[in-house]
Amino acid sequence: MPSAPRNRVAYYLIAPAVVVLAVTSLYPAIYSVVLSFYNWNWGVRFDFIGLGNYIDLFTSVEFWQVLYQTFLFAIVATTLELALGLGLAVVVDRLDFGASVIRTLLLTPLMVSGIIVALMSKIVLDPMLGIVNYLLGLIGLPPSPFFGTTGTAMATVIMVDAWWQTAFVFIIVLAGLQSLPQEPIEAARVDGANSLQTFFRVKLPMLRPVLYTILIFRTIDTLKVFDIIFGTTGGGPQIATEVMQTMAYRKAFSFLQMSEAMTVMVIFSVIVLAISLIYMRLDDRLAED
Amino acid sequence: MVITRRDQNERLLAYLISLAAILITLFPIVWLLGIALKSQRDAFAIPPKLVFEPIADHFLFLLDKPGFVEAFQNSVYVTALGVAIAIVIAIVAAYGIHRFKFRGKKLFGVWLLLAYMLPEFLYIIPMYALYQRIGLYDTQIGLAFVYQVHSLPFAVWLIRSFFREVPGELDDASRIDGCNHFGSLRHVYIPMAAPGIAATAILTAIWIWNELTIALSLTFGEAQTITVAVASFRGYTSINWGAMAAASIVAIVPMLMFAVFAQKYIVKGLTLGSLKG
Numbered sequence: 001m002p003s004a005p006r007n008r009v010a011y012y013l014i015a016p017a018v019v020v021l022a023v024t025s026l027y028p029a030i031y032s033v034v035l036s037f038y039n040w041n042w043g044v045r046f047d048f049i050g051l052g053n054y055i056d057l058f059t060s061v062e063f064w065q066v067l068y069q070t071f072l073f074a075i076v077a078t079t080l081e082l083a084l085g086l087g088l089a090v091v092v093d094r095l096d097f098g099a100s101v102i103r104t105l106l107l108t109p110l111m112v113s114g115i116i117v118a119l120m121s122k123i124v125l126d127p128m129l130g131i132v133n134y135l136l137g138l139i140g141l142p143p144s145p146f147f148g149t150t151g152t153a154m155a156t157v158i159m160v161d162a163w164w165q166t167a168f169v170f171i172i173v174l175a176g177l178q179s180l181p182q183e184p185i186e187a188a189r190v191d192g193a194n195s196l197q198t199f200f201r202v203k204l205p206m207l208r209p210v211l212y213t214i215l216i217f218r219t220i221d222t223l224k225v226f227d228i229i230f231g232t233t234g235g236g237p238q239i240a241t242e243v244m245q246t247m248a249y250r251k252a253f254s255f256l257q258m259s260e261a262m263t264v265m266v267i268f269s270v271i272v273l274a275i276s277l278i279y280m281r282l283d284d285r286l287a288e289d
Numbered sequence: 290m291v292i293t294r295r296d297q298n299e300r301l302l303a304y305l306i307s308l309a310a311i312l313i314t315l316f317p318i319v320w321l322l323g324i325a326l327k328s329q330r331d332a333f334a335i336p337p338k339l340v341f342e343p344i345a346d347h348f349l350f351l352l353d354k355p356g357f358v359e360a361f362q363n364s365v366y367v368t369a370l371g372v373a374i375a376i377v378i379a380i381v382a383a384y385g386i387h388r389f390k391f392r393g394k395k396l397f398g399v400w401l402l403l404a405y406m407l408p409e410f411l412y413i414i415p416m417y418a419l420y421q422r423i424g425l426y427d428t429q430i431g432l433a434f435v436y437q438v439h440s441l442p443f444a445v446w447l448i449r450s451f452f453r454e455v456p457g458e459l460d461d462a463s464r465i466d467g468c469n470h471f472g473s474l475r476h477v478y479i480p481m482a483a484p485g486i487a488a489t490a491i492l493t494a495i496w497i498w499n500e501l502t503i504a505l506s507l508t509f510g511e512a513q514t515i516t517v518a519v520a521s522f523r524g525y526t527s528i529n530w531g532a533m534a535a536a537s538i539v540a541i542v543p544m545l546m547f548a549v550f551a552q553k554y555i556v557k558g559l560t561l562g563s564l565k566g
Contacts, residue, residue, distance in 0.1 A: 007389050007391070009385070009389065009470055010385045010386075010388070010389035010390075010391040010394075011385075011391065012385075013381050013382060013384055013385025013389075013470075014381075014382045014385045014386065014397060016378045016381060016382070017378050017379070017381075017382035017441060017445060018397070020374075020378060020434075020437045020441055021400065021401070021404050021437070021438065021441060021442075023434075024404070024412065024416070024434065024435055024437050024438035024441075025400075025403075025404040025407070025412060025438045027415065027419075028411065028412040028413075028414075028415035028416050028419075029407070029411060029412070031415035031418075031419075032411050032414065032415055035415070088306075088307075088310055091303045091306045091307055091310075092303070092307055094299065094300060094303040095300070095303055095304065095307060102307050102311065103556075104548065104549070104552050105311050105314065105315060106307075106310060106311060106314055107548060107552070107555070107556075108314055108315065108318065108545070108548060109314060110495075110548075110555075110559075111495060111499075111541070111544040111545055111547065111548045112318070112499070112541055112544065113498070113499035113500075113501065113516050113519070113540060113541075113544075114499065114501060115501045115516050115519055115520045115523075116499075116516075116519060116537040116540055116541060118523075119519065119520075119522065119523065119533055119534075119537055120317050120318070120320075120321045120534075120537060121317065123320070123321065123324055123530055123533075123534065124316075124317050124320055124321075129332075129333050129335065131320055131337050134335065134336060134337055163313070163314075163317070167314070168559070171556060171559055171560065172559060172560055175556065175559075175560035176560075195299065220406050223408075224408045224409065226409070226501070226502045227501045227502065230501070230505075230520075230523075231501075231520060231523055234523075244408065245408055245409065245410055245502070248408075248410040248414075249410060249502075249506070252410070252413075252414050252417075252506075253506065258414060258418075261410065261414055262411075262414055262415075264410075265408060265410045265411040265414070266411070268408055268411075269407050269408060269411045272406060272407055272408060273403065273406075273407065276402065276403060276406050280399070280402070
């Protein structure tokens, strides 16, 4: 890196970005915080109610259930995607012939919009007419209601998210594996380590920073899930798959409870903010100067 | 290196697992394409029909469906516009961060990250209210602008990582040759980081094209994007699978072409950000 002088020019250079982000992020964030203390439902009534919205939410059973479900979805989906993506990367890393074609094919889900993934899964997972239940029948397994019952819907949306986003973990871990220095790996082999030992003792520790970055992105991304749930269950049956973002959407655009929707988002943002800041403290690379 | 029998077995297993993963990955998409080409009766047949007479009816239906072709066009405009705004502003900002020390630099970095990470609906509802008031609701430019909350931090971050790979000597040399900052940005950084900038543009385009949450809330009839048009089939999925599948295929195809022709860039962009931070 060239010598980095202190210079007023820098402010001119970042000014356009600052202006755009001020309008698109700072303004709406402040607006949401302010409005969360009012009682505004699109109408002319605009009453200051202090912590009223917060008290309403914190004392509602529904809010806590939705918060719990948001975390359940995020933790299980992230864990599943990390495990599957890591495993798949290790496997593809061993291939020589056809590896780049295989990589391209495995990358496909990342090109597909979440709403399409959702609609596609509704078709293949339809309880009556879906191909998956038919295939399960062929190998002697009972059909599943998938999105249809409160007991199976959450597991199903998690599975769909894993189909969609495992490729993200896979491609980054694969690139990480392929850029590892070869000497320690060769040394371990010479010392008689088998490939499992080499993986767990040598490669995995070296991959830690990469896995860490993926963990942050998948955690935040799954906490914010919307498309997959909106397009499949819409938060149902009842509220079995409702998460923070679908709740805010429903409150704002179905029930026109704008202040309540903003309160949900302010609380949720504080949670996401806290998680991001904790991660950032643990990993300086994300916000280095 | 000696290739042992165990190595060979492991390799065989690796191919089998990869094959299974490819099947699971591609099967739903191929099945969706099948549904898009099947008549209603064939689509609902049990056992499922593997051999059927393909029909184009569902795609023709989309051509006649009011707003669908317009939604595709809107997505093209919004994507092009959103990418252009993000890339131009991000190049300049990334150069500023890369080349200079300044007060508030760390704060700016944290702000970028948080803007990117906070949930969409925190921004959407106030932007909805603002846009209703100033007439940007349901416009292509309005939508492309709101997308910057996500695309701009992403582009700044990524382009900055690519600028970091530009050898400092080249920059110094250009300064000695009498280039000012815009000169070295134009003659050194942008050409040297061009593949990286292309990767950033492609990933930004994919994100905008596929985005639903913001488009759903900030557009209605005029500026509706392809994802919103596809989502509108959600309500009567059990009735019209064919049209829904056909609409999905139409929305997927441009991105799959990206995957085939620009895979090198996509992988470069996805991995550089994460590997080098």
